Amino acid sequence: MRLEYGAMARRKAARPKRGAKTFSLHWGSGVIAEEATIATPYHCPTIQLLEFTDGEAAGSYEIRFCHYDHHGRFQRSPLIVDAADLPRLGVALKRTPRLRKLLARLLA
Secondary structure: OOOOOHHHHHHHHHOOOOOOOEEEEOOEEEEEEEEEEOOOOOOEEEEEEEEEEEOOOOOOEEEEEEEEOOOOOEEOOOOOOOHHHHHHHHHHHOOOHHHHHHHHHHHO
């Protein structure tokens, strides 16, 4: 039998929806609320809206610029997007209203 203390016990109350993508960082964890991604010959550039449900960042949102390999594995390296792929990434962002609203603040 495994006992759960502190944050482990509290985390059970903030379970993500079944099938939701989750993430965990040093300052909190949560669900990927929205995601825009495209496939290129080299990788899958992705922009994500992270919704924190646990930890010191609980209740906040952050934007992650990342990429996955063609097998769906998260890659821990900088996101590089070819300028020719930006229009397709823009189309993918049209399906992410909250993420688009936050990104618009970059240009304000």
